[in-house]
Amino acid sequence: MPSVSHTEPIDAPADAVWRLVGDFAEDSWTGVAITCEGAGTGAVRTVAMPSGDVVERCDHHDDGDRRLAYTVLEGNPFPVSSCSGEVHVAEAGAARSEVRWTIAYETDADRPAVERDLSGLLRASAGALRAAAER
Numbered sequence: 642m643p644s645v646s647h648t649e650p651i652d653a654p655a656d657a658v659w660r661l662v663g664d665f666a667e668d669s670w671t672g673v674a675i676t677c678e679g680a681g682t683g684a685v686r687t688v689a690m691p692s693g694d695v696v697e698r699c700d701h702h703d704d705g706d707r708r709l710a711y712t713v714l715e716g717n718p719f720p721v722s723s724c725s726g727e728v729h730v731a732e733a734g735a736a737r738s739e740v741r742w743t744i745a746y747e748t749d750a751d752r753p754a755v756e757r758d759l760s761g762l763l764r765a766s767a768g769a770l771r772a773a774a775e776r
Contacts, residue, residue, distance in 0.1 A: 723747045
């Protein structure tokens with residue numbers, strides 16, 4: 642299954658970054674509204690994207706490892722199927738962290754174009770997370 646990844650250095654402690662991205666219902670840093678049913682693994686959130694609602698399920702949530710994995714269930718705005726994501730927050734020195742975000746997917750569309758678009762989403766999402774964490 643093809644995937645795209647992005648790594649973002651953040652000038653904030655890993656625990657502070659994880660408090661933002663590790664909460665499946667947290668939308669203060671995203672720029673879009675999120676509603677969520679449940680908490681932790683099994684929670685289902687609806688992300689109000691400009692292109693329409695995207696529904697995602699939390700498949701893995703580990704506070705100790707600061708790792709979150711999810712699957713897109715409905716409304717994916719990209720021409721992909723079997724789409725899943727993983728976010729991992731790691732310490733990267735005193736009061737610094739690094740976020741690695743990966744999306745795995747299948748597509749019948751033009752793969753370079755899909756990779757470009759998904760990479761842009763990852764960069765924008767990680768950049769928004771960095772901006773909120775560094776405030």
